[in-house]
Amino acid sequence: MNTENLINKTRLHVEKEMTGDGSGHDWWHVFRVWSIARKLGQAEGADPATVELSALLHDIADWKFNDGDDSAGPKQAGEWLRANSAEPKLIDDVCEIISTLSFKGAGVATPMRTIEGKVVQDADRLDAIGAVGIARTFAYGGHKNRLMYHPDESPVLHQNFDDYKKNTGHTINHFHEKLLLLKDRMNTDSAKRMAEKRHLFMEDYLDQFFKEWNGNA
Ligand code: NI
Numbered sequence: 001m002n003t004e005n006l007i008n009k010t011r012l013h014v015e016k017e018m019t020g021d022g023s024g025h026d027w028w029h030v031f032r033v034w035s036i037a038r039k040l041g042q043a044e045g046a047d048p049a050t051v052e053l054s055a056l057l058h059d060i061a062d063w064k065f066n067d068g069d070d071s072a073g074p075k076q077a078g079e080w081l082r083a084n085s086a087e088p089k090l091i092d093d094v095c096e097i098i099s100t101l102s103f104k105g106a107g108v109a110t111p112m113r114t115i116e117g118k119v120v121q122d123a124d125r126l127d128a129i130g131a132v133g134i135a136r137t138f139a140y141g142g143h144k145n146r147l148m149y150h151p152d153e154s155p156v157l158h159q160n161f162d163d164y165k166k167n168t169g170h171t172i173n174h175f176h177e178k179l180l181l182l183k184d185r186m187n188t189d190s191a192k193r194m195a196e197k198r199h200l201f202m203e204d205y206l207d208q209f210f211k212e213w214n215g216n217a
Contacts, residue, residue, distance in 0.1 A: 003049045006084055010056045013080065017060065023143035024136030025059050029127055033058065036194075037123035041116070043190045049090060050116040053081070054097040055123060062102075068165045074099040097121075103128075103178055105158030110185075118187035125182045126191060130198025133179055134205055141171035148172065149213065175206060 001009070011034075018027040034055040041051035057080065061072035074095040081091045097117040101124060104110055112118045127133065141148065147170040155176035158164035167177070179202060183195040211217035 001084055001086075006081075006086060007049065007052050007056070009084060010053060010080070014056050014060060022139065024139040025062060029136065030056060030059055032127050032132065033120070033123045036126055037120050040119045040122055040188055040190050044115050044119055044188055046114075046116045046119050047093075050093045050097070050114075051119050053086075053090070054094045054101075054116065054120045057081075057094060058098050058101055058120060058124060060098075070102065070161075071099070103164075103182075104161035105164030106177055106181055107157055107159035108161055108164070112187060119191075122186050122188050122191035125186065126194055126198065129179050129182050129195060130201050133198065134202060137174055137179065138171055141174070144168070146171055149209075172206070172209070175202065 014030055015027045018025070018030060020026065034052065037051050037055040038048070040046075041048060057077040058073070060080070061076040077098050078091055078095045081094060086094075093114065093116065096113070097120055100110060100112060100117065101121050102110065103125070110121070112121050128136065138148065146168065149172040150170045153169055153173060155173040156163075156167065156169065157177065158167065164177075169177070180199070183192070183199040186192045186195045208217060
């Protein structure tokens with residue numbers, strides 16, 4: 001199968017698998033990540049097939065929905081690509097990206113080895129911040145039955161992936177534990193510029209949230 005057909009077939013497969021999710025990890029999240037990743041990839045001169053397939057498959061079996069198992073994603077992505085006779089090198093590259101992509105807590109570094117990985121990680125992180133990021137964060141919190149906010153519970157800056165996974169805090173804390181940290185963790189210059197705007201929007205949003213919470217707006 002040529003690369004273009006493989007990408008089209010993968011798109012249809014992922015769309016079918018991920019439609020109808022209400023946690024903010026639905027097909028349209030993947031679609032946005034795919035679109036941003038293509039744009040960043042072009043600007044950075046990354047290999048398009050690796051970028052597109054990694055973006056399309058990056059949440060096919062996320063640890064958040066597989067009892068915390070972070071090997072499920074690369075495993076399923078690898079099986080899909082092998083079943084569709086992708087080149088071994090392409091399969092390895094995509095699986096490596098998917099297995100190293102995720103945010104794992106405020107105190108845990110998640111460096112990406114290749115430019116393709118940097119681009120896809122940036123794209124996934126851009127979709128976690130800004131207006132869309134806010135919407136997704138509350139959707140995920142609702143999906144997990146979490147409070148929007150509790151004034152007595154402060155954020156925790158997790159120092160390892162296990163603690164981050166076990167976290168059940170309210171959604172406003174998640175801004176401090178992850179979302180507001182992402183702009184300084186972007187890999188590419190184009191993503192840094194986009195992140196800056198989205199970050200300011202979140203700061204304004206939180207400002208207004210607390211004014212309203214306290215009856216001052
Ligand atoms: Ni994602």
